[in-house]
Amino acid sequence: MQRRFLNRLLAAWVCSAAALAVWPALAAADEAPDAMVKRLSTEVLDTIRADKAIQAGDMNRIMTLVDAKIMPNVNFQRMTASAVGPGWRQATPEQKKRLQEEFKTLLVRTYAGALQQVTDQTIVLKPMRAAPEDKEVVVRTEVRGRGDPIQLDYRLEKTPGEGLGWKIYNLNVLGVWLVETYRSQFAQEINTKGIDGLIVTLSERNKANAKKG
Amino acid sequence: MSDVGKTDRPAAGGFRRVISASVLLCGALLAGCATGPNANPKDPLEPFNRSMFEFNEALDEAVLKPVATGYQTVTPELVRRGVGNFFRNIEDLWSFVNSVLQLKGEAAASNLMRFTFNSTFGLAGILDVATEMRIDRQPEDFGQTLGRWGVGAGPYVVLPFFGPSTLRDTVALPVDKTVGDPVTKVEDIPVRNTLWTVRLIDNRAQLLKAGEVLEEVALDKYTFLRDAHLARRRNAVYDGNPPEEAPEPEPPAD
Numbered sequence: 248m249q250r251r252f253l254n255r256l257l258a259a260w261v262c263s264a265a266a267l268a269v270w271p272a273l274a275a276a277d278e279a280p281d282a283m284v285k286r287l288s289t290e291v292l293d294t295i296r297a298d299k300a301i302q303a304g305d306m307n308r309i310m311t312l313v314d315a316k317i318m319p320n321v322n323f324q325r326m327t328a329s330a331v332g333p334g335w336r337q338a339t340p341e342q343k344k345r346l347q348e349e350f351k352t353l354l355v356r357t358y359a360g361a362l363q364q365v366t367d368q369t370i371v372l373k374p375m376r377a378a379p380e381d382k383e384v385v386v387r388t389e390v391r392g393r394g395d396p397i398q399l400d401y402r403l404e405k406t407p408g409e410g411l412g413w414k415i416y417n418l419n420v421l422g423v424w425l426v427e428t429y430r431s432q433f434a435q436e437i438n439t440k441g442i443d444g445l446i447v448t449l450s451e452r453n454k455a456n457a458k459k460g
Numbered sequence: 461m462s463d464v465g466k467t468d469r470p471a472a473g474g475f476r477r478v479i480s481a482s483v484l485l486c487g488a489l490l491a492g493c494a495t496g497p498n499a500n501p502k503d504p505l506e507p508f509n510r511s512m513f514e515f516n517e518a519l520d521e522a523v524l525k526p527v528a529t530g531y532q533t534v535t536p537e538l539v540r541r542g543v544g545n546f547f548r549n550i551e552d553l554w555s556f557v558n559s560v561l562q563l564k565g566e567a568a569a570s571n572l573m574r575f576t577f578n579s580t581f582g583l584a585g586i587l588d589v590a591t592e593m594r595i596d597r598q599p600e601d602f603g604q605t606l607g608r609w610g611v612g613a614g615p616y617v618v619l620p621f622f623g624p625s626t627l628r629d630t631v632a633l634p635v636d637k638t639v640g641d642p643v644t645k646v647e648d649i650p651v652r653n654t655l656w657t658v659r660l661i662d663n664r665a666q667l668l669k670a671g672e673v674l675e676e677v678a679l680d681k682y683t684f685l686r687d688a689h690l691a692r693r694r695n696a697v698y699d700g701n702p703p704e705e706a707p708e709p710e711p712p713a714d
Contacts, residue, residue, distance in 0.1 A: 254667050254669075
């Protein structure tokens with residue numbers, strides 16, 4: 248069963264990226280978080296499908312798209328802090344900044360690679376179990392395309408007045424929460440090499456990935 | 461073990477071999493228990509698991525990946541899709557059995573319908589007509605059945621050849637591979653071996669691209685695979701709705 252999971256993980260990076268996109272907020276009232284996720288995912292998928300340069304595999308263009316349209320809807324500092332764990336408290340502001348940058352580059356690169364695979368995926372929203380006054384919600388979606396549907400869930404926090412009113416701070420692909428998975432990886436690096444060691448590992452990995460093209 | 465009751469059914473011999481292998485494995489596992497300050501409570505067998513992981517990686521690099529890459533290059537996509545559908549259809553039958561064992565009526569019905577439609581209209585499973593008809597797959601294996609009836613996953617175990625598993629799923633594996641795998645019922649040995657080989661290569665080929673992404677994303681492939689596998693199995697046992705684990709306290713935002 249692990250085999251199919253890995254394959255669908257790839258396809259699901261696509262739509263996770265799609266949901267993190269930002270578009271000019273036209274309405275004054277805050278949208279419900281599940282409606283927001285659905286709208287953003289669909290809009291970004293459509294954009295990617297229409298853009299020939301992205302389909303052709305222009306990596307720089309993809310990374311610019313991801314950087315500009317996706318990051319504003321993510322509380323990336325919270326994601327990084329969560330993934331780093333207790334070590335975050337001891338990190339200097341300079342270290343925190345570097346950790347965020349390197350973690351971001353790592354993820355953006357992966358999304359960019361997966362975005363090229365978009366062909367005919369659609370997003371289906373699943374019923375959301377949350378009270379209207381909840382400050383943190385889980386939005387559950389499913390990516391349908393060729394092959395088995397892919398489970399894709401988001402944790403959002405309410406950010407009244409900022410952006411679209413909700414920000415994503417964790418992502419679940421096929422049953423695996425991203426932040427928790429990275430937490431183990433980071434913990435291992437920090438235990439053996441400290442925060443600086445983690446930064447070095449991340450930046451070396453990013454350089455190696457960049458060289459691969 | 462006495463010879464009374466010994467039969468010549470290939471499945472029975474296979475079953476016995478798998479049991480012996482499991483016993484040997486348990487011995488090896490005990491030798492690979494982790495101690496020391498860095499021992500992970502989720503992964504008490506880490507030293508053993510890491511060496512099995514290295515073995516599987518080496519085997520993959522040397523043999524399986526090149527063969528799968530060749531298969532992917534040489535075989536047209538349509539043919540590969542047909543091969544994939546054929547083997548997944550066979551799995552749907554075992555998923556049906558497990559859905560029944562777990563008293564999941566809807567899943568049982570879906571899986572049975574999938575198997576029937578794909579085997580008939582889908583030309584022995586080569587065409588996946590059931591997905592066109594919006595009948596979703598719900599894969600269920602014997603490990604999930606045990607989980608549903610309260611058997612905990614147990615420690616993480618990496619099996620040689622089979623890859624990431626848990627103690628519960630390792631115990632369930634012989635059942636999946638003998639009773640649950642109709643290919644073992646094929647009498648003709650060369651045909652049976654060909655089917656196994658093709659299935660193995662096809663499965664591996666489907667994962668080639670994802671494997672590349674994994675190399676880029678994971679800082680430590682072993683840890684990433686372990687955590688993803690454990691989360692994934694838990695998710696599968698609960699069909700996408702696992703109970704919330706106590707969340708770790710969030711570090712203060714700065």
